[in-house]
Amino acid sequence: MITFGDECPIGVFDSGLGGLSVLKEIHHLLPHENLIYVGDSVHAPYGDKSAKYVQQRSQQITEFLLNQGAKAIVIACNTATAEAAEILRTNVDVPVIGLEPAIKPASQLSKNGVIGVLATQRTINSERLLGLTERYAQDKKVLAQACPGLVEQVEAYELNSDKTVSLLKKYISPLLDQGVDALILGCTHYPFLLPEIRHIIGSDIEVLETGIPVARQLQRILKDHQLERYCFNVEGGATCKATLSIYNSSNKKQAHLTMKKLWEDPISIKVLPELN
Secondary structure (H helix, E strand, O other): OEEEEOOOOEEEEEOOOOOHHHHHHHHHHOOOOOEEEEEOHHHOOHHHOOHHHHHHHHHHHHHHHHHOOOOEEEEOOHHHHHHHHHHHHHHOOOOEEOOOOOHHHHHHHOOOOEEEEEEOHHHHHOHHHHHHHHHHOOOOEEEEEEOOOHHHHHHOOOOOOHHHHHHHHHHHHHHHHOOOOEEEEOOOOHHHHHHHHHHHHOOOOEEEOOHHHHHHHHHHHHHHOOOOEEEEOOOOOOOOOOOEEEEEOOOOHHHHHHHHHHHOOOOOEEEOOOOO
C-alpha cells in the first residue's frame, strides 16, 4: 500500500450534528482523505443566533481546525456559510468551502416554477439566499419556510417522533398547498428527516440537499490546489487507511450517542476543548 500527496486532514464543522450528513458524502467520495469534524452542539442552532455570534464562533472553530493541520475548511452549515464564509476566506490561507441553498438546480428541475425552501430563519433572511434567488430564480415563485424546532429534534435523535412529524407537516403543508414541485433542504440537519419528509410530500416532488454537491466541489478544489491525498495499492482491492476524528462541544452522553446513531458506523467522539 502506497500513499502520497497531502496527508493533512480536511476540517468540517457545523453548529451541531447536521453537518454529519455532509461529512458522510465527503467520506464516501474521498474515502482516502483524513477528516476532522466539529459539531458545536452546545451552541446549536446557529440559525437563532446573531450574525456577530455566528461569525465569532465560526472563526474560533476554524482556528481550532487549522491548529489540527487542516488543509481545507468545509462549513457544513448554511447559516455559518451565509454569515462567516467570506470573513474566513479573507483571514485564512487554506480553501474554504461553504454551502449554498440549491436554488439554481431547483430552478432547473422545477416544471411549474414553484420552489419550496426549508431552512432556519437566519438562512432565510440572509443576503446569500436573496442573491441566489435573484440570480437564478427571478421567474420562479420561491417559498421560503422557516422551521424552528427541527434542528433540536435531530439533535435529540427524534427523527420520527410525533412532535417531529407534526412540525414537518406544519411547515411543509403550506408549501404543498401552493403547488411546490421542488423542495430544497436548506439546513444540513434536515436530510436526516428525509424519510418523514418523503412520506409527507410523496414521490413526485424533487428534493434537493447539499451534501453531494459540496463533496464534489471539495474534490475539485483539492485538485486545483494540489492538495489531494492519493492511494495506490499494487495488489488492488484495498483502499488507504484514513483517519476520522470527531469532536463535539458538548460533553453530554445524549449528544455523543446521537452522533453515533446518525453516523451509523462505530466512531469515537472527543469533547472539543474550550475555544477562545
